[in-house]
Amino acid sequence: MKKTQLTLAAATLLVGMAAQAQTTLKIGYSNALNSHYGMGAVAFCDGIEKGTQGRYKCQQFPNNALGGEREMIEAVQLGTQDVANVSTGALGNFVPETKIVDIPFLFRDYDHARKVMDGPIGQDLLKKMTAKGIVGLAWTENGFRHITNSKRAINNADDAKGLKLRTMENKVHMEGYKTFGILPTPMAWPEVFTALQQGTVDGQENPIPVILSNKLSQVQKHLSLTNHVYSPAVLVLTPAIWSKLSDADKLVFQDAAKSAATVQRKKVNDDEANGIAELRKDGMQVVEKVNGESFRKAVAPAYANFAKEFGADKIAAIQSVR
Numbered sequence: 001m002k003k004t005q006l007t008l009a010a011a012t013l014l015v016g017m018a019a020q021a022q023t024t025l026k027i028g029y030s031n032a033l034n035s036h037y038g039m040g041a042v043a044f045c046d047g048i049e050k051g052t053q054g055r056y057k058c059q060q061f062p063n064n065a066l067g068g069e070r071e072m073i074e075a076v077q078l079g080t081q082d083v084a085n086v087s088t089g090a091l092g093n094f095v096p097e098t099k100i101v102d103i104p105f106l107f108r109d110y111d112h113a114r115k116v117m118d119g120p121i122g123q124d125l126l127k128k129m130t131a132k133g134i135v136g137l138a139w140t141e142n143g144f145r146h147i148t149n150s151k152r153a154i155n156n157a158d159d160a161k162g163l164k165l166r167t168m169e170n171k172v173h174m175e176g177y178k179t180f181g182i183l184p185t186p187m188a189w190p191e192v193f194t195a196l197q198q199g200t201v202d203g204q205e206n207p208i209p210v211i212l213s214n215k216l217s218q219v220q221k222h223l224s225l226t227n228h229v230y231s232p233a234v235l236v237l238t239p240a241i242w243s244k245l246s247d248a249d250k251l252v253f254q255d256a257a258k259s260a261a262t263v264q265r266k267k268v269n270d271d272e273a274n275g276i277a278e279l280r281k282d283g284m285q286v287v288e289k290v291n292g293e294s295f296r297k298a299v300a301p302a303y304a305n306f307a308k309e310f311g312a313d314k315i316a317a318i319q320s321v322r
């Protein structure tokens with residue numbers, strides 16, 4: 001074989017090996033690239049690219065490009081999508097145990113929520129996902145949720161009575177919010193902006209970062225800082241990829257997911273610090289001092305059902321984390 005042929009063969013082999021060694025993961029989420037979800041996703045992808053010397057990279061699919069959160073979780077189970085950064089809204093339909101974290105007024109504040117999710121209780125919930133064909137890498141964050149609507153200011157639970165509010169496809173939310181007297185209308189996120197624009201629903205509830213990132217001020221007049229539930233988010237990976245990773249690469253993926261959580265949580269806090277002024281500037285009327293006690297009192301009777309569903313001891317264990 002002539003020298004040139006050998007060189008050519010060697011070069012082809014090398015290119016082949018390099019090409020084989022590189023895997024591009026599809027990562028999807030429900031908000032913009034510069035939102036808390038997008039920043040978390042980019043931090044995760046930077047982490048795996050660096051940690052695997054470029055053997056794993058990502059292609060970003062922001063703004064529901066790969067579907068709503070339920071569809072993305074299904075796609076991760078099937079392996080047609082590699083990674084998703086999703087709220088727990090639809091997750092409970094796949095991993096029922098996770099619905100406990102969706103109970104209204106369960107978490108006192110961000111410090112409490114993050115301690116629970118990063119501690120034994122939250123880590124145990126991540127492990128519960130494995131049996132359902134979902135690899136939970138780390139809890140990221142959506143944030144504390146607030147009510148927006150086009151009808152009236154909400155100062156207390158009575159003001160919310162009769163409003164037709166879009167909710168996530170989440171039975172715990174729907175049961176809890178019914179005690180506020182609202183008419184819960186479950187709907188996938190990609191349909192919500194149009195539904196608000198057309199008046200199919202009066203309002204919705206989401207954290208400030210979501211309200212900001214999706215420019216809901218264009219279709220919602222009123223924002224009330226109800227803080228009525230903490231909304232975790234989670235980075236989930238398809239088992240099809242996880243099972244092929246070396247132990248070292250598994251650690252890289254987990255560390256990258258943890259750093260994504262740090263970045264995402266900081267963005268949530270930054271959006272909360274600056275977002276209210278921005279939303280006011282965009283024309284929203286904001287009730288900052290909502291009578292939270294009136295909402296807590298309204299939801300209290302539902303806790304008996306939540307205790308039946310999840311165990312009063314499990315609820316108490318979360319409440320007692322300091």
Ligand code: EAX
Binds near residue numbers: 168
């Ligand atoms: O970006 O469906 C929802 O309300 C979720 O909060 C979603 O993450 C919105």
